[in-house]
Amino acid sequence: xxxxxxxxxxxxxxxxxxxxxxxxxxxxxxxxxxxxxxxxxxxxxxxxxxxxxxxxxxxxxxxxxxxxxxxxxxxxxxxxxxxxxxxxxxxxxxxxxxxxxxxxxxxxxxxxxxxxxxxxxxxxxxxxxxxxxxxxxxxxxxxxxxxxxxxxxxxxxxxxxxxxxxxxxxxxxxxxxxxxxxxxxxxxxxxxxxxxxxxxxxxxxxxxxxxxxxxxxxxxxxxxxxxxxxxxxxxxxxxxxxxxxxxxxxxxxxxxxxx
Amino acid sequence: xxxxxxxxxxxxxxxxxxxxxxxxxxxxxxxxxxxxxxxxxxxxxxxxxxxxxxxxxxxxxxxxxxxxxxxxxxxxxxxxxxxxxxxxxxxxxxxxxxxxxxxxxxxxxxxxxxxxxxxxxxxxxxxxxxxxxxxxxxxxxxxxxxxxxxxxxxxxxxxxxxxxxxxxxxxxxxxxxxxxxxxxxxxxxxxxxxxxxxxxxxxxxxxxxxxxxxxxxxxxxxxxxxxxxxxxxxxxxxxxxxxxxxxxxxxxxxxxxxx
Numbered sequence: 335x336x337x338x339x340x341x342x343x344x345x346x347x348x349x350x351x352x353x354x355x356x357x358x359x360x361x362x363x364x365x366x367x368x369x370x371x372x373x374x375x376x377x378x379x380x381x382x383x384x385x386x387x388x389x390x391x392x393x394x395x396x397x398x399x400x401x402x403x404x405x406x407x408x409x410x411x412x413x414x415x416x417x418x419x420x421x422x423x424x425x426x427x428x429x430x431x432x433x434x435x436x437x438x439x440x441x442x443x444x445x446x447x448x449x450x451x452x453x454x455x456x457x458x459x460x461x462x463x464x465x466x467x468x469x470x471x472x473x474x475x476x477x478x479x480x481x482x483x484x485x486x487x488x489x490x491x492x493x494x495x496x497x498x499x500x501x502x503x504x505x506x507x508x509x510x511x512x513x514x515x516x517x518x519x520x521x522x523x524x525x526x527x528x529x530x531x532x533x534x535x536x537x538x539x540x541x542x543x544x545x546x547x548x549x550x551x552x553x554x555x556x557x558x559x560x561x562x563x564x565x566x567x568x569x570x571x572x573x574x575x576x577x578x579x580x581x582x583x584x585x586x587x588x589x590x591x592x593x
Numbered sequence: 594x595x596x597x598x599x600x601x602x603x604x605x606x607x608x609x610x611x612x613x614x615x616x617x618x619x620x621x622x623x624x625x626x627x628x629x630x631x632x633x634x635x636x637x638x639x640x641x642x643x644x645x646x647x648x649x650x651x652x653x654x655x656x657x658x659x660x661x662x663x664x665x666x667x668x669x670x671x672x673x674x675x676x677x678x679x680x681x682x683x684x685x686x687x688x689x690x691x692x693x694x695x696x697x698x699x700x701x702x703x704x705x706x707x708x709x710x711x712x713x714x715x716x717x718x719x720x721x722x723x724x725x726x727x728x729x730x731x732x733x734x735x736x737x738x739x740x741x742x743x744x745x746x747x748x749x750x751x752x753x754x755x756x757x758x759x760x761x762x763x764x765x766x767x768x769x770x771x772x773x774x775x776x777x778x779x780x781x782x783x784x785x786x787x788x789x790x791x792x793x794x795x796x797x798x799x800x801x802x803x804x805x806x807x808x809x810x811x812x813x814x815x816x817x818x819x820x821x822x823x824x825x826x827x828x829x830x831x832x833x834x835x836x837x838x839x840x841x842x843x844x845x846x847x848x849x850x851x852x
Contacts, residue, residue, distance in 0.1 A: 404672055411671040421746045428696060428697060430695045487682070
């Protein structure tokens with residue numbers, strides 16, 4: 335099967351121009367079919383505050399009221415997505431920026447209100463796999479932001495890790511998929527303060543143990559839930575790594591997720 | 594040749610949700626290949642002011658400094674483009690939003706400084722015609738915002754009328770193109786205060802006469818310059834119309850540009 339690399343970049347990697355440029359330069363060197371998924375970074379919280387909207391987060395997820403949805407649509411789908419696409423184009427990578435609404439590429443459903451009302455937050459329902467395959471066959475590199483739609487005209491704010499995972503799982507039937515979650519740490523760390531404490535291989539039993547011990551906590555838990563879901567659903571390789579882990583053949587391999 | 598409709602919507606049509614929805618509903622009913630190009634509306638000036646950036650216009654064109662480029666990229670490529678795409682998707686039109694950076698669809702050059710420094714304003718150099726034809730062949734409807742790039746990583750603010758014209762001219766070799774510039778008036782008016790004074794057919798000699806008399810002035814002049822350039826370059830039909838002129842077979846046909 336043809337190889338496909340899906341790279342998700344997020345966190346502080348998006349907030350620092352120099353680091354983002356390095357990450358994009360490395361990404362552009364990956365041969366063969368590839369897809370980039372980017373999160374939001376701190377810019378949307380900054381813009382919210384400038385507009386007098388105090389950002390509200392619950393368990394690391396943004397509460398998206400109507401005004402916040404406007405902000406994240408502007409920042410994710412506008413500023414970040416087009417900045418990344420223009421840079422990739424300058425690096426010889428034929429990038430095309432997409433929200434889930436574009437070509438109906440990712441259809442989502444407004445998250446039902448249980449204990450918390452997340453507002454215009456979307457849970458992914460389906461991806462338009464054929465559209466994405468057509469783009470890859472045209473040597474285009476899709477660049478997804480974390481905005482989706484519900485098919486009835488409503489845009490929705492969606493977790494970028496989940497988008498990357500859903501794409502990887504959907505395309506695992508047609509490609510030999512490597513899914514990399516890339517952020518500001520070198521991988522999953524045994525000691526958050528020590529960048530050299532990267533766990534090289536993470537098995538489900540270890541994940542359970544580290545969770546119960548509190549070694550792995552907070553935002554790393556949903557990220558690893560996504561990572562294990564991907565490997566369980568047939569994605570060939572799933573890695574959590576830092577910027578140094580993007581380039582093919584890098585020595586900073588990060589954490590490989592094992593079944 | 595296959596028919597292709599290119600509709601540019603702008604001005605106050607974009608500022609009023611109800612009118613925009615009517616325009617998009619009519620656009621979605623157009624059969625066959627179609628492309629939408631949208632301008633910016635007043636939202637970007639509003640956002641600029643909220644962020645403490647006073648919008649600067651010279652001869653109807655925005656002076657785009659670095660902060661303003663961020664604003665227009667957020668509003669045009671983010672909020673407006675994705676709102677329009679999501680609405681079209683809900684109307685059964687398989688829209689895909691594009692800036693000029695996406696798939697290198699429109700390459701531009703930063704406008705040289707002569708008497709006025711327009712900042713990050715872009716003049717269109719080339720369009721990636723094959724990409725657009727591929728999309729049309731996949732039954733996708735491209736929705737262009739007025740943001741382009743220079744191929745070296747720089748986004749540029751570009752006039753939406755010019756984008757629509759450039760696309761129409763490039764695709765006139767392959768399609769029987771109708772180009773419609775749709776705005777808040779019913780067409781080119783003999784008396785700006787009278788919506789019933791639409792000039793049905795406008796010849797170059799009439800345009801020259803109306804310009805010298807002052808009947809046609811201000812922003813209508815560059816729009817008509819674009820319109821005549823399109824008809825001269827082989828675009829089959831060029832029309833300036835109001836919202837009522839979008840739907841196929843409408844009685845409000847607006848102003849047809851003649852050679």
